[in-house]
Amino acid sequence: MINQRETARTKYGQKIADATVGRLSRYYRTLKQLESLGVATVSSDELAKRNNVTSAQVRKDFSFFGAFGRRGLGYNVRDLKHNIAHILGLDLEWHLALVGVGNIGRALLNFRQFQEQNFYFTLLLDSDPRKIGTRFNNLEVKNLDHLAEEITKAHVDIVVISVPVEAAQKVADQLVATGIKAILNFAPTSLHVPSDVVVRNENMVIEIEHLSFALAQTERV
Amino acid sequence: MINQRETARTKYGQKIADATVGRLSRYYRTLKQLESLGVATVSSDELAKRNNVTSAQVRKDFSFFGAFGRRGLGYNVRDLKHNIAHILGLDLEWHLALVGVGNIGRALLNFRQFQEQNFYFTLLLDSDPRKIGTRFNNLEVKNLDHLAEEITKAHVDIVVISVPVEAAQKVADQLVATGIKAILNFAPTSLHVPSDVVVRNENMVIEIEHLSFALAQTERV
């Protein structure tokens, strides 16, 4: 399960594919880079080449949200970047909670790209008594038993779950009960949540197994 | 770009979708858990429920590789687990190199799930003189300038790239030149590689932007 709520739709009512949203993020990164290089205008073909997709794909992706280009000329880099930022909600500030302050979790706290994109950790939760009360990145680790009140107090929008696999579903259930609608799940298990809650899974073992699959297939032919 | 080589095929010649490979990894995890619980038999419906897919999807996924079940009875947990392990290449040992011993990279070194699945780091590379020569998890950080010889010496199968975005493509080019066919890329950029090299992208910012997109769409309706 990748997206567990009804697929998002534009104001025109179209369903937006997950793949489209992912590509918008990639185009956005390209546009930031072009802007920093002082490039003023870009074509769908240029964006396509830099992202290993077709130019028709780029234009189609944009078309769900509006007409951002000028025929014959291409796209204004600055304007397009702002438009995509708005679509992706990157013009807003998002408050994150980290549940499970382990190995991966601590790396995420120090992950600059989150802050650069207006994603800020404002709450750390763990169940380990040795961790509760300690501080990471200026944030005190709170007791997981008080999840609901801490989540509410910190005005959390998005929760990153990086607890052991056995604990993940219970945490998800509690988050759903407190009204959380967006979860980034690092635990290697499918979470069962209502359809109005979005879960994205970040599963590094699955990614690397795609690679071993490809290598094994080749070698065994 | 997710999979940059020609789509993998079974011995029967079917193309295997990325999505199918990802689901096989998930079923595999479910089977390991069922086995540890002492469950001997499982139906496609049970596997489906635990992974938020349909039972037809489960059966179709298996069908590309063979007929592993018994009509009326379901699948033997142990046998199916072995079959999937073989398909995914998890019955082999894979040697990993980590290029870029930063924040995320060091977290990966301590990531138990890799070793549990026969993925072993055998080489660390970095360009930072302060890091070269230091040790992490019993491995010495080698000089990135000697990439080709170190990769060959360590018999590396899969390379994890976690260098800054500006350096990623150059590293990828060097890896391709040494004959590496599988890359797990944590740098937030699309890598350009020949079609016989598989790249999987692990991009946490993109994942979290799916969430902000979903939240922003909902709130702005």
Add this chain to the structure above:
DNA sequence: AATTGTGAACCTCTTCACAGCT
């Protein structure tokens, strides 16, 4: 009675191809 394996139908996403602007 239960459950698999699979061709066919269905649905979704991508690419084509060209009219419409600049």
Add this chain to the structure above:
DNA sequence: AGCTGTGAAGAGGTTCACAATT
């Protein structure tokens, strides 16, 4: 002439539905 925006065609992935098997 160059490039976007988009309906239509095409490709690919998922679900249906049922014959086959235990």
